[in-house]
Amino acid sequence: MVKMHMLLCVTFFILHLSSLMLVTSSPSSSLHYKSIFSFGDSLADTGNGPVIFERLSIFNPVTRHPYGSTFFGRPSGRDCDGRLIIDFIAENLGLPYVPATQAHNGSFHQGANFAVAAATTLDAEFYHERDIPGAPSKFPLNTSLEVQLAWFESMKPYLCPTERECKEFFASSLFFVGEFGVNDYHFSFQKKTVQEVRSFVPDIVATLSMAIERLITKHGVRSLVVPGVIPSGCSPPILTKFADDSPAAYDSKTGCLKAYNEVGMHHNSLLQAALSKLQAKHRNVRIIYADYFGPVMEMVQSPHKFGFEDVLSVCCGGPGRYMYNASVRCGDAAAITCVDPSARLYWAGVHLTEVANRYIASRWMGKINSLARPSSKGAK
Numbered sequence: 001m002v003k004m005h006m007l008l009c010v011t012f013f014i015l016h017l018s019s020l021m022l023v024t025s026s027p028s029s030s031l032h033y034k035s036i037f038s039f040g041d042s043l044a045d046t047g048n049g050p051v052i053f054e055r056l057s058i059f060n061p062v063t064r065h066p067y068g069s070t071f072f073g074r075p076s077g078r079d080c081d082g083r084l085i086i087d088f089i090a091e092n093l094g095l096p097y098v099p100a101t102q103a104h105n106g107s108f109h110q111g112a113n114f115a116v117a118a119a120t121t122l123d124a125e126f127y128h129e130r131d132i133p134g135a136p137s138k139f140p141l142n143t144s145l146e147v148q149l150a151w152f153e154s155m156k157p158y159l160c161p162t163e164r165e166c167k168e169f170f171a172s173s174l175f176f177v178g179e180f181g182v183n184d185y186h187f188s189f190q191k192k193t194v195q196e197v198r199s200f201v202p203d204i205v206a207t208l209s210m211a212i213e214r215l216i217t218k219h220g221v222r223s224l225v226v227p228g229v230i231p232s233g234c235s236p237p238i239l240t241k242f243a244d245d246s247p248a249a250y251d252s253k254t255g256c257l258k259a260y261n262e263v264g265m266h267h268n269s270l271l272q273a274a275l276s277k278l279q280a281k282h283r284n285v286r287i288i289y290a291d292y293f294g295p296v297m298e299m300v301q302s303p304h305k306f307g308f309e310d311v312l313s314v315c316c317g318g319p320g321r322y323m324y325n326a327s328v329r330c331g332d333a334a335a336i337t338c339v340d341p342s343a344r345l346y347w348a349g350v351h352l353t354e355v356a357n358r359y360i361a362s363r364w365m366g367k368i369n370s371l372a373r374p375s376s377k378g379a380k
Helices: 002-024 048-055 085-092 124-129 145-159 163-171 182-189 194-198 201-219 236-241 258-281 293-301 354-368
Strands: 035-039 111-113 173-177 223-227 286-290 310-314 344-348
Touching: 035 085, 035 145, 085 354, 145 163, 145 201, 163 173, 163 201, 173 201, 182 194, 182 236, 182 258, 194 258, 201 223, 201 258, 223 354, 236 310, 258 286, 258 293, 286 354, 293 310, 293 344, 293 354, 344 354
Parallel strands: 035 111, 035 173, 173 223, 223 286, 310 344
Antiparallel strands: none
């Protein structure tokens, strides 16, 4: 009886110790993602854009100096002076940088990046029908979310030979669906009123929702990160293109255009509601909303907290109020580059500097690490 009592005590102690270890261990120790798959636009493109554009004889400035100068020491195919958010997340998870499918000749078993600069959520036909200028209609390029999903599905047989193996493989992978939406809105702003563009938001969010549903139900994906959109009204291209003489159009504290930011807030609100519905439907799946808008606004509102000297002007661009000029792009001979990119929020156009990407990545990693990856055997 004494022996039995001692055995029960030892067993209880082991179980109690195990529970403490689960509680006190670092969040990242419970994550064992074997690969990252990414869909999106230039905010996530690690090299697809230059390859695709070259095939169509379209010049892409990211192939020139000073792109990549902060970290890679050369242009890396990224629209940044260094690393993107997806790069920092891969580093944090102990995985290699997610290779661009159009620029990588090796294995994609540790992940693949389908993101392409200028990609839209909706197919190019949507914009052709509405006579909206911009990347989807300026040249024969359609790299929408649907197209990128088709690329992924074409690659699938090379990643895993059977459906069972694919489900096991994708269950241990982290999928990024986006950022999508910025190009849809920015291209549309060129031709449509803000209210007309706002009416596109439900279609864009519905397309994102259907893509996520497809990844879950058709391919067995169990962990997804879905970013919202940036505050467009704070971006140099929008501030330059749609400068308003009325002080009422601007946020007096930030200098951002309020109407364009409101479209982004509407998108993010509908997106979060859609993700909540998907999460309720698929309880054994982790769907993480990744906030782009909040961290960027935080940096805009408190620049000195982040060591920024200027949060509305680009580091690399042409002459103009925000150092943004559509005729003089970063990489052009006439372009001007700031002395210290780490003192700026924006690198070129809507694209952020490496230091800004690092901060946003740290915010997203907090959410990724907040819960253990769901068991492939069922709901938690």
